[in-house]
Amino acid sequence: MTKRRSRGDGGLHWDDKRQRWIATASLGYDPSGKRIVKRGSGKTKTEAKNKLKEVLRDHEDGLAIAPTGYTVEKAVNDWLTYGLTEVDAPTVANYTNLCEKHVIPALGARKLRDLSADDVDRWLTSKAPELSTRTLRLLHSLLNRSIRRAMARDKVKRNVVELCSIPKGREGRPSKALALAQAEAVLNAAEGSRLHAYIVVALLTGARTEELRPLTWDHVDLDGSPDAVPVIPPHIAVWRSVRTGGETKTRKSRRTLALPGRCVAALVEHREQQAHQRKAAGARWKEQGLVFTSDVGTALDAANVRLHFRRVLGKVKGIAPEEWTPRELRHSFVSLLSDSGVPLEEISRLVGHSGTAVTEEVYRKQIRPVIQTGAVAMDRIFEG
Secondary structure, X not given: OOOOOOOOOOXXXXXXXXXXXXXXXXXXXXXXXXEEEEEEEEOOHHHHHHHHHHHHHHHHOOOOOOOOOOEHHHHHHHHHHHOOOOOOHHHHHHHHHHHHHHHHHHHOOOEHHHOOHHHHHHHHHHHOOOOEHHHHHHHHHHHHHHHXXXXXXXXXXXXXXHHOOOOOOEOOOOXXXXXXXXXXXXXXHHOOOOOHHHHHHHHHHXXXXXXXXXXXXXXXXXXXXXXOOOOEOOEEEEOOOOOHHHOOOOHXXXXXXXXXXXXXXXXXXXXXXXXXXXXXXXXXXXXXXXXOXXXXXXXXXXXXXXXXXXXXXXXXXXXXXXXXXXXXXHHHHHHHHHHOOOOHHHHHHHHOXXXXXHHXXXXXXXXXXXXXXXXXHHHHHOOO
């Protein structure tokens, strides 16, 4: 006589409609009092029984049983919808675009419980020839966070993405710095353009483009306090950025910078021109107190600044405008100071870095093709 299954061991029956054996297990009740039933199916009794055993084993071990139809696409979309509530809109848009372009087409149809580390490795490797290492790192992070959220909600038992390393991607365009003669030529070419003061301040103070665009006149002092002790020179307070909440990139990025004379002159002229613009715009002017604005007083966006910056570069002989971005004015600031002998620690303070490593590795470009430090020192030592 066939032994009857004990209560809680689950059931096994043939489904004529699906033409498969169905294994079921009752795992109690949910908070609303509805019975929780998990099912597994197979073409044979053995296959269905094995799936049932796996379900029961996980239940005994205290592990949640992942839904069989939950896909990578579903996990990614759930994270984009519910896991980014404190992230600003541009960042959400960027993450969504990357997921829709690179993650979902390649892995989206895969059931999350069936996703393997090999799948992720192959996917990242296939993307390496077309994407930079930084973008690959970001894609890995997006998928990792999506599955980590799914795992926390009992959709999958483990996160295989954490087991995968990130391959080296395509080499990106190296950043550049203007030599002294080029920098002077750019400053001269900017005169009379709507971006003149912006370019002068960016190149001569090293402020980030996201710090200059939201700069307001109440954070600009063009007179200083010459009678104070010690003397307070003309300066700008770099306390805001276009980031979420207006916060600067890091705590040390919040700084007050003295203005070179050329910046003061450019900003005085710029303020006068802005007054004429305000009058010409009339009721269309939207006063926000910004230093650098559009024709109607609104903030400049990154694309607007890049467009006008490249128009200025188009006037400079020997410079290809399409190969430069406004951010490289900051790189040029660091390199020009370094080349003139300013200590790296002081340059890091000026540009708002928390240490000298980023200043050294990313921003400083050696302008002189021959390192002269040793020869100069030896000439001085053996002067006689």
